[in-house]
Amino acid sequence: MSSDFVMTIDDDDESVPFLDEEELDQEDEVVTKKTNKKKGAKGKKNGNNFKKDTGDLDPTFSFDADGGGHMGAHHDWDFTAARAALRAQDEMQPGMSLDDIIARKRAQVKAKKSGKVVKPIEEEKEVHEDDESEFQEAPDSDEDEEGNDDMEGIEFGEEDDDEDEEEGFGAGRDEDAGLEDEEAEEAEFEDESEGSEAESGSDSESEEEESEEESDSDDEKEETEFEKERKKAYFAPESDTPVEVAETFATMNLSRPILKGLAQVGFVQPTQIQARTIPVALMGKDICGGAVTGSGKTAAFIVPVLERLMYRSRQTPTSRVLILCPTRELAIQCHSVAQKLASFTDITFGLCVGGLSRNSQEMQLRTRPDVLIATPGRLIDHILNSRSFTLDHIDILIMDEADRMLEDGFSAELTEIVKACPQSRQTMLFSATMTDNVDELIRMSLNRPVRLQIDSSNATAARLTQEFVRIRQHREEDRPAVLLALCSRTFKHRVIIFFRSKAAAHQMKIIFGLMGLRAAELHGNLTQEQRLAALEEFRDERVDFLLATDLASRGLDIKGIDTVINFNMPQNYAIYQHRVGRTARAGRNGRAVTLAGENDRKLLKMAIKNADKKLLKHRVIPQDVITRYRERVEGLTESVKEIMAEEKEDKALRQAEMEMRKSDNLLKHESEIYSRPAKTWFQTTEEKKQAADAGKAALNDPKKRKAKEEPKRDRFAGMSRAKRRRLQLTEEDHKDINSHVKSIKSAKKALKPAKIPKLAPEKTGPKPPQDQKKKKKKKDVDFSRDLGDTSKQGAVKKLGGSGSKFGGKDRKDDKGKSRSGKLGKLRGNKAFKSTKKYKRR
Numbered sequence: 001m002s003s004d005f006v007m008t009i010d011d012d013d014e015s016v017p018f019l020d021e022e023e024l025d026q027e028d029e030v031v032t033k034k035t036n037k038k039k040g041a042k043g044k045k046n047g048n049n050f051k052k053d054t055g056d057l058d059p060t061f062s063f064d065a066d067g068g069g070h071m072g073a074h075h076d077w078d079f080t081a082a083r084a085a086l087r088a089q090d091e092m093q094p095g096m097s098l099d100d101i102i103a104r105k106r107a108q109v110k111a112k113k114s115g116k117v118v119k120p121i122e123e124e125k126e127v128h129e130d131d132e133s134e135f136q137e138a139p140d141s142d143e144d145e146e147g148n149d150d151m152e153g154i155e156f157g158e159e160d161d162d163e164d165e166e167e168g169f170g171a172g173r174d175e176d177a178g179l180e181d182e183e184a185e186e187a188e189f190e191d192e193s194e195g196s197e198a199e200s201g202s203d204s205e206s207e208e209e210e211s212e213e214e215s216d217s218d219d220e221k222e223e224t225e226f227e228k229e230r231k232k233a234y235f236a237p238e239s240d241t242p243v244e245v246a247e248t249f250a251t252m253n254l255s256r257p258i259l260k261g262l263a264q265v266g267f268v269q270p271t272q273i274q275a276r277t278i279p280v281a282l283m284g285k286d287i288c289g290g291a292v293t294g295s296g297k298t299a300a301f302i303v304p305v306l307e308r309l310m311y312r313s314r315q316t317p318t319s320r321v322l323i324l325c326p327t328r329e330l331a332i333q334c335h336s337v338a339q340k341l342a343s344f345t346d347i348t349f350g351l352c353v354g355g356l357s358r359n360s361q362e363m364q365l366r367t368r369p370d371v372l373i374a375t376p377g378r379l380i381d382h383i384l385n386s387r388s389f390t391l392d393h394i395d396i397l398i399m400d401e402a403d404r405m406l407e408d409g410f411s412a413e414l415t416e417i418v419k420a421c422p423q424s425r426q427t428m429l430f431s432a433t434m435t436d437n438v439d440e441l442i443r444m445s446l447n448r449p450v451r452l453q454i455d456s457s458n459a460t461a462a463r464l465t466q467e468f469v470r471i472r473q474h475r476e477e478d479r480p481a482v483l484l485a486l487c488s489r490t491f492k493h494r495v496i497i498f499f500r501s502k503a504a505a506h507q508m509k510i511i512f513g514l515m516g517l518r519a520a521e522l523h524g525n526l527t528q529e530q531r532l533a534a535l536e537e538f539r540d541e542r543v544d545f546l547l548a549t550d551l552a553s554r555g556l557d558i559k560g561i562d563t564v565i566n567f568n569m570p571q572n573y574a575i576y577q578h579r580v581g582r583t584a585r586a587g588r589n590g591r592a593v594t595l596a597g598e599n600d601r602k603l604l605k606m607a608i609k610n611a612d613k614k615l616l617k618h619r620v621i622p623q624d625v626i627t628r629y630r631e632r633v634e635g636l637t638e639s640v641k642e643i644m645a646e647e648k649e650d651k652a653l654r655q656a657e658m659e660m661r662k663s664d665n666l667l668k669h670e671s672e673i674y675s676r677p678a679k680t681w682f683q684t685t686e687e688k689k690q691a692a693d694a695g696k697a698a699l700n701d702p703k704k705r706k707a708k709e710e711p712k713r714d715r716f717a718g719m720s721r722a723k724r725r726r727l728q729l730t731e732e733d734h735k736d737i738n739s740h741v742k743s744i745k746s747a748k749k750a751l752k753p754a755k756i757p758k759l760a761p762e763k764t765g766p767k768p769p770q771d772q773k774k775k776k777k778k779k780d781v782d783f784s785r786d787l788g789d790t791s792k793q794g795a796v797k798k799l800g801g802s803g804s805k806f807g808g809k810d811r812k813d814d815k816g817k818s819r820s821g822k823l824g825k826l827r828g829n830k831a832f833k834s835t836k837k838y839k840r841r
């Protein structure tokens, strides 16, 4: 077998529905001008007419069994409230916008070429149009040449002549990141974990092996009987949940103002998660909800909250509902959704997130808004420092992206918030990658939660096409060229590109700018003002590309994102799901293109295994195209360096100005400033850094992640004696049960001829001997062979998976037997005596 990526995928495994080059040719033809007729037909056949997707709904689309789609009108959530609360920045002299610097640099390069004298920036703006067209001359002709030649070559099909590359830059943005005086104080944990630069391809071999093993075991880990039993004791029985699901909101017994709100945003038919969640939430039960990205989880928790608030006592204003989100942008979006849905009610909302004016939030909190939408850091700041603000009257606590919030980094803050809420509250957790790990959930002190898992937690959106572009080993430096080739030639509009680091996103923003591509950046090195501006520019189509870190990977719902590009594979599959979930939302089509290197093959396997095979593609970019773009990027290296140096200078200047203003202020208002009560911080800067580092380390370092999964012996340290003893006893019980379960399993194994060979249906030849198989698994480190094998596994898993008619049933039968057997007895065991231990402390 050739080690060539293309050959392996295309030729060796027919079960892998990757397109070969010929097919790609055909597919590309489908969307080229020359073959417009074909386009419609094939696009329909593949359900892959996303290029034509204007955001309108597919009238033939209906709910599918696994909650893949719906739906109704798509709304642009606005940031009005957030904008109003943006910290007043009038005293801050805006620095030079990065776009201005880039524009000037482009003009200089152009002038150099033509021998003209460089005009000062003001003057230059006036002749902007001319300059742009002149500057663009060379690249344009280059584009044409490339476009025509390579379209016939291999993979580019979605060139659209009426989508001529537009010139000009997105609206300028203040480059005052990190200069705000309160920035350090306000820093809260951001949902942005960066990988080191080294991660994009230079991991040591041993680490790589380790991570492979780990993801293998993650992937193949079967739930033990003990865990199943534990979950059974922890979660409410399925019989507790209503079986009937409403077909429309109108039949859900909701109040008129809520129905009017829903109608206003165009929601008529509830999505699966909404239909299942709303009745249960209205009953006041705790919920662990999971459904694929873009399936309407936000309204699933907001609607019942609003409905319950319709019946609140209005005598004394009280904050009764708290919604926690991991990022500021998500909280702002959630606030906007909630406000829209509550337009016809008198329910009030408070937004409590970092980066926005603390004082205006404090004033708002004093009015006791019914619903608080917050990020953990700023909320704790208010708990500690805003007089008379408490969470004592919270009746409902909701965590969006709950699995993220339960991870390291948020942990201390979350525990503090949960402690501050009354025990009698209702708690609801939601995520597309929702965990049902009891150990993790215990920290949230849930009360017999109802598990509402609509889709597999590994699922991606039903209409998502997933493409992979191979980055060969020793060719990691080609990534920028590959990205630019994709964005200049194929995916030109409504594209969000994910990077692992802020620095990479920023650098690419400069390169995009220098190449005349309209892009905005979104990451944690920007001020909140800049972050909102970037989102608005992208939302309003003033820029075509949003260059983001994982800050934007969860929850953001931006209309019409056609394409998600992963410049690097993220650190784990859950992040991948969230990133690619920014497209193909609400029953629409979308495409994710991932640049996958040698080190990414395990994640690639996961992605392939969980994808709809019909919607998997392998994109090949001709080497000569890559070489051309690489040369262009290399040609910009000096300009990029100069721009960065200029930015740095500008930043230092403004920093100095700000320091001066600060000291000036201090001198003028000394007595007033020192008379203010000292602020209390939940964590010192050092502690915050440690928490953030721990989060990053767990994400980036497979060894540490493993260590987290296998807690050390001294994990009881610091606990009370009673708690320690209780946990030790439980642990001993676990051991006993595990050994019982093992013996049951081996006894069963001995009696049965063999476990149903789940791999069998796909294979016709004889099974390889066991030792040979093992050997293959260890030695098989070839990127392309991995792909082939994965698809086979995926196909087989489909047959044997829990949702299948065959494998699923078999497993169920096994489960039944073991329960009536050994586990029936184990029920007498302390560990399962009562479910009280899972109840709130």
Ligand SMILES: Nc1ncnc2c1ncn2[C@@H]1O[C@H](COP(=O)(O)OP(=O)(O)OP(=O)(O)O)[C@@H](O)[C@H]1O
Pocket: 070, 071, 072, 073, 074, 075, 266, 267, 268, 269, 270, 271, 274, 291, 292, 293, 294, 295, 296, 297, 298, 299, 431, 432, 554, 555, 556, 557, 581, 585, 586
């Ligand atoms: N019942 C409905 N009918 C029509 N459209 C809906 C309905 N519910 C939600 N939507 C739309 O679906 C889109 C996705 O919803 P939402 O952002 O709540 O998804 P999500 O499940 O929270 O996604 P993620 O996991 O990425 O956070 C939104 O644009 C929303 O307006």
